[in-house]
Amino acid sequence: MIKDIQHKNTFLVGIISDTHNLLRPEAIAALRGSDLIIHAGDVGRESLLDGLRTIAPVAAVRGNTDRDQWAYKLRRTEILKLNGTGIYVIHNIDLIDLDPVVSGISVVVSGHLHMPSVSRRKGVLYINPGSAGPKRPDLPVSVALLRLEGQTLNADIVRLDCLTNEQDIW
Secondary structure, eight states: OEEEEOSOSEEEEEEEOOOTTOOOHHHHHHHTTOSEEEEOSOOOOHHHHHHHTTTSOEEEBOOTTOOSGGGGGSBSEEEEEETTEEEEEESOGGGOOSOHHHHTEEEEEOOSSOOOEEEEETTEEEEEOOBOSSOOTTOOBEEEEEEEETTEEEEEEEEOOOSSSSOOOO
């Protein structure tokens, strides 16, 4: 399904993944001001998405741990268009089922690895925001911000300085 959003020239897209039932106040603060939030799977519970919707509209995909009944409303992949810029969202990048370049996709968003990264390959921007959920040894707690200004795309990883390991806002 393609969701096409065209209402302005500049967008700030908040990207979060692997929350695993935990929506931290630091993640909420980092995503505030987003025009759209993408959740790249392993959400944990439906109310977490409701919490994100208090900030901005949410597009979410189902991750490998999203097995409760509510999660089956989520698709495994989503294709979004922001003023013609194609964004493909999948939880596990190893399961990608298309060639982004051939498909006209400019941005691929994934989660699953819990390791934040931003890279460009063959003109496609790949973003993994890392995990915003429970802290794992040797991995940061993080989200990403994608800025679309016309046809210019820039993404940054935002490391969250968490006051407590398991503080939940919802």
